[in-house]
Amino acid sequence: MLPTSLDKQLPEGVADLFFNDAARKRAVERTLAETFIRWGYSEIIPPMFEYYEALAAEAGPQLREEMYRFFDRDGRVLALRADFTIPIARIVGTKLFDRVMPLRFYAIGSVFRYAEPQAGMRREFTQAGIELIGANTAEGDAEAIALAMTALRALGLDDFRFTLGNAAYVQATLRDLALDAADLAALRETIRRKNAPALAQFLATRPLDAPQRDALAQLPMLWGNAEVLERAVCVNDAARAAVERLRAVVAQLTHLGLQDMVTLDLAEDRGMAYYTGILFEGFAQGLGFAVVSGGRYDNLIAHFGPPLPAVGFAIGVERVMMLQRARASIAPAVIAQAYDARVATARACGQVVEVDVMNRADDALRVYARVRGAREIWWRDGRVEKLG
Amino acid sequence: MSELTIALAKGRLLTPSLKMFESLGYDLRMLHNSRQLVIESNGARFLIAKASDVPVYVEYGAADVGIVGQDALRESEVKVYEPLVLGYGACRLVVAGAPNLREAEWKTLTGLRVATQYPRCAQKYFAARGLSAEIIALAGSIELAPRVGLADLIVDVVDTGRTLRENGLVELDEIFKSQAALIVNRASHTLKVNVIRELIEKINARRKT
Numbered sequence: 001m002l003p004t005s006l007d008k009q010l011p012e013g014v015a016d017l018f019f020n021d022a023a024r025k026r027a028v029e030r031t032l033a034e035t036f037i038r039w040g041y042s043e044i045i046p047p048m049f050e051y052y053e054a055l056a057a058e059a060g061p062q063l064r065e066e067m068y069r070f071f072d073r074d075g076r077v078l079a080l081r082a083d084f085t086i087p088i089a090r091i092v093g094t095k096l097f098d099r100v101m102p103l104r105f106y107a108i109g110s111v112f113r114y115a116e117p118q119a120g121m122r123r124e125f126t127q128a129g130i131e132l133i134g135a136n137t138a139e140g141d142a143e144a145i146a147l148a149m150t151a152l153r154a155l156g157l158d159d160f161r162f163t164l165g166n167a168a169y170v171q172a173t174l175r176d177l178a179l180d181a182a183d184l185a186a187l188r189e190t191i192r193r194k195n196a197p198a199l200a201q202f203l204a205t206r207p208l209d210a211p212q213r214d215a216l217a218q219l220p221m222l223w224g225n226a227e228v229l230e231r232a233v234c235v236n237d238a239a240r241a242a243v244e245r246l247r248a249v250v251a252q253l254t255h256l257g258l259q260d261m262v263t264l265d266l267a268e269d270r271g272m273a274y275y276t277g278i279l280f281e282g283f284a285q286g287l288g289f290a291v292v293s294g295g296r297y298d299n300l301i302a303h304f305g306p307p308l309p310a311v312g313f314a315i316g317v318e319r320v321m322m323l324q325r326a327r328a329s330i331a332p333a334v335i336a337q338a339y340d341a342r343v344a345t346a347r348a349c350g351q352v353v354e355v356d357v358m359n360r361a362d363d364a365l366r367v368y369a370r371v372r373g374a375r376e377i378w379w380r381d382g383r384v385e386k387l388g
Numbered sequence: 389m390s391e392l393t394i395a396l397a398k399g400r401l402l403t404p405s406l407k408m409f410e411s412l413g414y415d416l417r418m419l420h421n422s423r424q425l426v427i428e429s430n431g432a433r434f435l436i437a438k439a440s441d442v443p444v445y446v447e448y449g450a451a452d453v454g455i456v457g458q459d460a461l462r463e464s465e466v467k468v469y470e471p472l473v474l475g476y477g478a479c480r481l482v483v484a485g486a487p488n489l490r491e492a493e494w495k496t497l498t499g500l501r502v503a504t505q506y507p508r509c510a511q512k513y514f515a516a517r518g519l520s521a522e523i524i525a526l527a528g529s530i531e532l533a534p535r536v537g538l539a540d541l542i543v544d545v546v547d548t549g550r551t552l553r554e555n556g557l558v559e560l561d562e563i564f565k566s567q568a569a570l571i572v573n574r575a576s577h578t579l580k581v582n583v584i585r586e587l588i589e590k591i592n593a594r595r596k597t
Contacts, residue, residue: 121450163578194469194572220471224581263578283575286450290575 013114013123021321025126028155028320029108032128035154036106039147041130044105046087052079054090057303060273066113080112085272085297086313090130093304101134101308108317119289120318122326122328136298136309138248141278144311145249146256148282148292155320160286161261163223165268166246167275167295172238173215178207187216191267194220211235222266226250226259232266242277266292274300278311284323291319335369336378343378353378390585391431392576395451397460401568405455409434412590423553441466443571452576453587458566459545463506469572471588475595477568481509483561484552485541486534490560494541495519503533504543513543513563514560531555 003271017025033043035276056064056079081087084107096103108128109185117123126351132140145162152160170191172182181207190199203213214335215233224226229247234240246264253259262280271279284291294313301308332354336343339355346353354372356365362379369377369387377385396405396419397573406416419436426435432524437445442456443464454468459481461470483502485494494500500521504510507525508545514521524539531551545566546552572593577584 159579161578161581194471196471197473223577224585263581265578281574281578283578285579288447288573288575 002199002336011123013117015122015124021167024321024324025317028317028324029126029128030384031154032151032315032317033106033108035151036128036130039104039130039143039150041104041106044088044091044107045109046081046084046091048110049078049080050087050090052077054304055079055081055086056108057254058089058274058300059086063113063273066115068112068114082113083111083272084109084127084129084314085131085274085300088312089297089300089310090304092133092310093301093306096107097301097305097308103133104130105133106130119287120316120322121289122318126317127314128317129312131310131312133301133310134279134308136296138245138252140309140311141245141249141296142252142256144294144313145253145262145280146258148263148280148294148313148315149258151315152282152284152292155324157284157291157320157323158284160291161263162280162282162292163265163268164246164262164278164280165265166242166278167267167269167271168245168277169232169242170219170269171276172234172236172242173212173219175236175238177212188269190268191216191219194223194263194267196220215239218269223263226264226370228264228266245278249325261352271295273381282315286323287319289319291316291323332372332374334376334378335372335374337363337365337380340380340382391428391433392453392580392587393433393435393451395442395445395454395456396434396436397442397456397568398436399439401439401455401457401477402417402436404474405568408474408476408591408594411524411594418576430512434544440464446571446573447571449575452573452580453584454571455568456554456571458543458564458569459506459509461569461571462564462566463508465508467574469574469577470569471572472570472591474591476566477566479547479566481506481543481545481563481566482559483513483541483543483563484557484559486556487558489540490558494560497540501539502543503530503539506543508543509563510543531557560584581588 003343050169052069055067063082065084070078072078088105088107092103109126110124111127112124114123132144187202190202200217201216211233212235215235218233222232229243232243234243250259268279271293272295274297275295276298279295281290292313292315296311298309301310332352334346334351334353336353336355343353343355360368365377375387379385392521406419410416414432416429416434418424418427419434421498435451439456439460442454443466445451446454446468447466457477462482495517498520500519501524502510502521503524503526505526507523510523526533530542530544533542535555535558572584
């Protein structure tokens with residue numbers, strides 16, 4: 001066989017999962033689905049591909065560029081879903097807009113992005129997320145955040161913290177500036193990177209009035225606990241409303257006892273192009289990238305039907321798995337040499353018991369049990385052997 | 389919360405970076421002249437990495453914060469916070485070439501070949517000007533490339549400009565000014581919010597005295 005042959009290779013960005021990895025992935029998905037269901041969310045299963053036009057509509061230039069596109073036989077452009085929010089917005093906007101609100105949906109599955117694989121984000125990767133549709137309230141925002149935190153806890157990830165910002169605050173602060181598009185883009189990037197020195201330089205050379213300048217100059221420093229909301233300079237009513245909303249969300253999180261898990265960050269406007277309100281990212285000890293990312297998108301559903309406010313988030317399942325890697329495996333607790341009464345009883349009690357069907361010699365079975373990571377061997381004669 | 393891991397860039401930034409952290413009360417003697425790459429002092433772990441790797445360590449969270457030149461940072465295109473510049477390690481990324489190019493209005497030439505250790509910065513610079521330059525990525529001794537006919541131009545950092553002169557090159561344009569900067573991983577910024585704030589404030593206070 002030629003070394004260049006592709007028939008036994010995989011393209012970059014996809015992976016085969018089996019044994020531990022497959023089992024752990026399904027376990028994560030199960031835990032998340034159970035958590036979402038308990039909060040009143042029901043599953044929605046959008047198609048894996050649909051018209052590019054629908055998916056691209058509000059996607060923003062980067063996500064659009066990352067979509068996998070192809071043609072159907074009539075020459076129409078199709079795309080693989082790159083997230084769940086846009087397909088769900090289409091379904092709600094075209095079919096479910098007249099139902100009793102709010103709608104609570106969860107979705108779990110593969111999404112596809114043609115991007116450089118990084119920290120668990122392959123080109124095919126798995127998202128598990130929720131959308132809370134029809135409520136534009138601080139209570140709704142807080143429910144999304146609280147559910148994301150509950151989900152991480154259910155996965156055994158306790159050492160986490162969330163960053164909470166409001167895209168509306170950055171948008172309002174930048175709204176009335178007398179700057180051209182290129183300047184505005186440079187300014188946004190400088191603010192995103194909290195590059196205070198470059199920001200100061202930029203502001204010194206542009207014709208801005210004093211309140212605008214003050215509001216922009218302080219943005220890289222507006223992170224920390226709720227006290228940053230007192231420091232925030234507001235140049236217009238929209239900025240004031242954005243801060244007010246954050247205050248209400250924090251109050252709600254405080255009511256839920258979650259305020260200490262949140263760092264406010266008013267310079268944050270990263271994430272999806274369709275975000276219009278609060279946005280949040282969850283970080284867990286042990287991974288340098290966000291494991292949860294979410295936000296409010298009040299204008300997205302209007303693209304497909306009547307306007308409906310919504311908030312949601314997605315958890316990166318592969319990133320969860322990276323964080324859990326050091327933890328429990330699906331190694332069987334026990335390797336039994338033969339089927340006997342103990343096996344059935346233990347399995348009924350939820351223990352993982354694997355029975356040897358290869359008729360291995362005793363020594364070979366010991367080696368096998370160690371390789372599989374089992375804690376005990378149950379011999380045919382009733383003896384139990386503990387493995388160190 | 390847990391302690392900080394701080395990545396320092398090897399090379400010309402290392403000595404001033406060590407001095408700065410020593411003035412904040414860390415004992416880094418072991419890093420000055422030994423081959424040691426990691427030490428712990430005062431609840432912080434310091435590691436020394438290649439300048440171009442420091443942004444990667446920080447983006448992935450292998451280090452919570454890093455000290456790196458803005459030149460290496462721009463070239464890496466990583467998503468990190470960069471809240472502070474540190475006032476040392478000043479240099480400039482420039483376009484340079486043979487003296488006759490100044491007269492020949494090099495910006496009107498097509499098919500330029502450009503040798504550089506900063507292929508992304510160079511690519512962006514030439515693309516923004518609509519110049520179809522061919523970028524040749526080299527790992528060092530960039531000044532040699534025009535002399536042996538490998539390239540028409542180079543994009544490289546200059547400090548005093550002596551190396552350029554010695555190789556018969558002149559500066560044609562400045563792409564950006566650079567100095568040492570503090571960069572912060574986005575997860576650490578949230579997970580270790582108080583430790584990071586304290587560090588930024590300490591460095592800021594130190595710089596003002």
